[in-house]
Amino acid sequence: MSAPEERGALTPRPSSLYACALRVEHAEPEGPWCLADAAPPVPRRGPSNRVSRDFTRTKDELNRLLRPLLAAPDPVEAAEEVHRRLDALDPPVRHRTLRLLVAGMPVENEERARALARVLVRTGTGYRAVCVGLALLTGLGESQDVPYLRTLGRLRTLVDPVVHALDALDRSAGALLELRNQGEPVTFGPLLAALDAGDHTAVRERLVALPGGVGPEVARRVAEASGLVDLLAEVPALPASEGAALVARTGRLLFLMTSLRDYRPAILSYLDAPRAYEAFARGAGLLPPTLDHHALLLSAVQELSTGPAVLHDWGPGRREAALSELTAVLRRPEWCVVPDEQGDEPGVRWRVAWVRRTRAQVLGAPQETGARLRIAVHERDPGDSGAVEARVLVDGRPLVPDYFGHGPAHSPEELLFPGTLRATDEPREVQLAEAYCTEGCCGALYVTVRRDGDQVVWSGWRCPVPPGGKRELPELRFDAAAYDGEIARASDDESWMWPARRTARLIADGLRGRPDLLARWNVRLDWAGTASSNPDDTLISLFYDGEDGYVRQIRWRIPEDGTPPEDRAAAALRRLGEEDPRAYGS
Structure with missing residues (x-):
């Protein structure tokens, strides 16, 4: 676009969304950010004879309507045509679908497509047309576009698409905008004020003082907005107490990002x-060897060994070096005693027991690094508990987050x-x-396992595919002897188990060995494990068919009574042989 054309195209018209955002920005130029609903409302259409859109058909339709305009020589004229064509769609395309499809649309002439995107972003009057411009800038934007995006982010209706565009150009700016939109001024206000002021010391102090109970995505955004890695570079020059506080906060943020209670792990x-x-x-x-710090170091070792963090592009030896430094600290004499000075309070007791089990695992005999297949049982810190996973690693990479990412x-x-x-x-x-x-919503990951001579083959993958995408998962082959050995080793390893969990395993094994115990009551085993609210309780889930044709569940709770797991399991199996479990209750 020539300079005269650019000046004409980039002058915001009074009715453009960018002009609305500018009015909000200039209303309080020196005050706090005010995310306002100043954008014109998205028009609502009357009832349509088409209830919903087929994704593939929508992709084809948008390609036909918009792709030629990406190479148009006149971006102003092309922008007007984008508005007309999007307004004519019935039913309208949802903005998230629009962003996904436009961002993946082939671009033959990047310069012209970028010019069109800028006209749409800076002069667009329609919400969806501006979203098209933002989606294009996700892949084609440059640093000069960031101020315009930050201004558009003043409009609450545009925060999500603006954040996506900023993430590709200036991740800290995108994170800052998302934090501003959290609606929690008490939590984030002091940190945001320090970032606005550019006060490096205040940013570090406010970051350390943040409450710990934030979600995984918010933890990631806090780290990005505050420039955590740059702050950490100053640790050697800080007083020891201040450096330790920042290191501990870093460990906590990283731990939160690995939470199992999210879809794609935020890490x-x-x-x-x-x-x-x-x-x-x-x-x-x-760090002093407190219980919290033990948990942070052990959690980091777990994630760097078998968790999603392994999937980052580390480069040669870097991840191994970080693991070595962490384990070296854990082996220091002052770290060899796990503090439990807070007595028998259940939460503390469970956490102390977890630290002791996990220390024994991560500091025990080293795992064979050259094995193609490895199964590692992962139990998360009870301070932020989650499901116990049997993590499957192939060539050192955790398979489930790599291929699936919708659940543990x-x-x-x-x-x-x-x-x-x-x-x-x-x-x-x-x-x-x-x-x-649940599988009915976002699917599950399936593989077919078979023996083929001296090899074991994993093939026939089934899992959700991103909308409009195609992903071929590879056939995996393992040496059969090594495969059998690893499955046997992992199945026999009970080092991660606590008494109630071992009791559950013994009961389940006993029921599999004696199917008559449940068959006589027309009851079947669903699962055996421990209660999330009280890990000391063994919980057995049983199913049976009710007289009304519906499946009923029995939740049988077996409390900790101080006896060995073998005795508790034997007593439970004897009871099942003598008494109908439908009379047990919870």
Whole structure:
């Protein structure tokens, strides 16, 4: 676009969304950000004879309507045509679908497409037309576009598409905008004020003082907005107490980003994760060996060994070096005693027991690094508990977050103890993971396991594919002897178990060995594990068919009574042989 054309095209018209955003911005130029609903409302159409859109047809339709305009020589004229064509769509395209499809649209002439995007963003009057411009700038934008995007982000209706565009150009600006839109001024106000003022010291102090109970995505945005990695570079020059406080906050943010209570783990979207983990490992020696700090170091070791954090592009030896630094701190004499000075309070007691079990695991005999397949049972810190996973690693990479990402791997009770992953000549389909929201919503990850001579083959993958996308998952082959050995080792390893969990396993094994115990009552085993609210309680879930034709559930709770797991399991099996479990209650 020539200079005269650019001046004409970029002058915001009074009715443009950018002009609305400017009015909001100039209303309080020196005050706090005011995210306002100043954008014209998205027009609502009357009833349509088309209830919803087919994604593939929508993709084809948008390609036909918009793709020629990306190469148009006159961006102003092309922008007007974008408005007309989008307004004519019935029913309208949802803005998230629009963003996804436009961002993936082939571009033959980047310069012309970028010019069109800028006209749409800076002079567009329609919400969807501006969203098209924002989607294009996600892949084609430059640093000069960031101020315009930040201004548009003043409009609450545009925050989401603006954040997506900013993430590609200036991630800290995108994170800052998203935090401003959290609606929690008490939590984030002091940090945002320090960032606005550009006060480096205040940013560090406000970051350390933030409450710990934020969600995984918010933890990531806090790290990005505050420039966490740059702050950590100053740790060696800080007083020891201040450096330790920042290192501890870093460990906490990284831990929150690995939460199992989200779809795609937030740590995968944190591009600075390797550098942050390295800085945390370097500074770990500043931390006193409290229970919280034990948990942070052990959690970091778990994630750097078997978790989604492994999937980042670390480069040669960097992840291994961070692990070595963390384990070296854990081996120091003052760290060899786990503090439990707070007595028998249940939460503290469970956490102390977890620290002791996990220390024994991560500091025990090193795992064979050259194995193609490895199964690692992961139990999360009870301070932020989650499902116990049987993490499947292939060539050192955790398979479920790599191929699926909608939920954690299944538990060892589902994948290991019933022999689910054992390979036979008869192919068997295995569900490795299910989406947090259930399979019926976002799917599950399936693979077919079969033995082929001296190899075990994983093939026939089934899992959700991103809308409009195509993903071929590879056939995996393992040496059969090594495969069988790893499945046997993982199945026999009970080092991660606590008494109630072992009781559950013994009961489930006993029921599989004696199917008559449940068959006589027309009851079947659903699962056996522990109660999330009280890990000391063994919980057995049983199903039976009600007289009305509906499946009923029995939740049988077996409390901790101080007896060995073997005795509790034997007593439970005896009771099942003598008494109908439908009379037990919870």
